[in-house]
Amino acid sequence: MDLKAHIRAVPDFPKPGILFYDISTLLAHPAAWKETVDRLAKVIAPFKPDLLAGIESRGFLTAAPLALELGLGFLMVRKKGKLPGPTVPYTYDLEYGTDTVEIQEGAVQPGQRVVILDDLLATGGTLSASVELLRKVGGEVAGGACIMELSFLKGRDKLDIPFESLLQYDD
Template sequence: MSTTDSSAAPLLPADVRDLLADRIHDVPDYPKPGVMFKDITPLLADAEAFGALTEVLAGIAGRLRATKIVGLEARGFILGAPAAVRAGIGFVPVRKSGKLPGATLSQAYDLEYGSAQIEVHAAGLAEGDRVLVIDDVLATGGTAEASVQLLRRTGAEVVGLAVLLELGFLGGRDRVERALAGAPLEALLAV
C-alpha cells in the first residue's frame, strides 16, 4: 500500500506509519469490479499494530483535551472504544437509524444513490463535552459531515475528527473540513 503525507496528518514516527500501512491490505474488485477495497482486518488481528493505533488515537484525544470519543458505525466503534479506554474518557456510538434504544437525535444525509440516517443517544453527550470523532476511513465525507452536524445539536463541542485512512482521490476532506469549522481533521495514512 502506498501512503502519502497529508498536510493535516499528524507526524507519525516512520516505524508506526509503516507498521499500520503494512497491515492494511488491498482487495481488488471488492465489493464490485473496479473498486480497490482497503481491508483493515489484518491490522486489527495484529496486537502490535492495533495497540500502536490505539496509542496514537488516545494521544490525539489527549492533545485535543477530548472528554468523549464518538465512534462511527461500525469500524469507528472498533477503533474508538479502545482509544477511549486508553485515554480514560467515555465512548459514545453513532449508529445507523433504528439501532439505539430510547430517546435519540437523528441526522439525515444524502448518499450517492439515496439517503441514510444516523443517530446518537439524546443523553449521550451534553454541553461542555469535548468530542473527538473517530472512524476508519474518510472517503466522500458524507457520514463524517452528518455526524459533526448531529453532535453539535447535542450541545457538545466537536474538537476534531481522526481517521486511520483517507482516500484523498474521493475528495471528502474539503467537505468535512467545512463541517468541522476550524477543528482539525487528522488522517493517519492517506492514499
C-alpha cells in the first residue's frame, strides 16, 4: 500500500512557505492506518522496547495504538505545563529561544527500554530533547521512529539513537 497517497500536503500552513504533511487523511482511512501501525510495529521490534513514548501531540496518535497492539506501556512527552502532578522537565535550544518538554515523574523506571515515536521528523530538535529527557530519568532509549521524515532537513543527524521512518520526503 502506498501510504504517501493517504497523506495530504497542505501548502502555507501554519505559515507562508511551509508545506505541512497532514496525517488526518491517513487516520481517516482504516486500512491505511492499520498498515501504518503494522509497519511501525515491524520497524521498532528490533529495538525490544518495554515502553513507548509519544511526543505531543501527533506522536500520541502514533505511539498509543502501537503500544496497545504490542502490549506495551505508553507515556506522553508534553510541552511544559500540560501534565498533572510532579513532572521532570528538559529545556533545549531552538533557533530563536528555548522550549521545554516534560514527562510525569515516575513514568519511566531506571533501565526500561524506551522507543520514542512521532508522526514526523523534521529538524530533530524535539526528538533529540525527548531522548535526553528520558535518559535523565534513567531510561534506556533504544530507538525512535516516525511515520514521515523530511530528510532534506537532516534531523536524523541530530540523533544518537537508531532511527526508522516509514516515508521520506526529499524536498
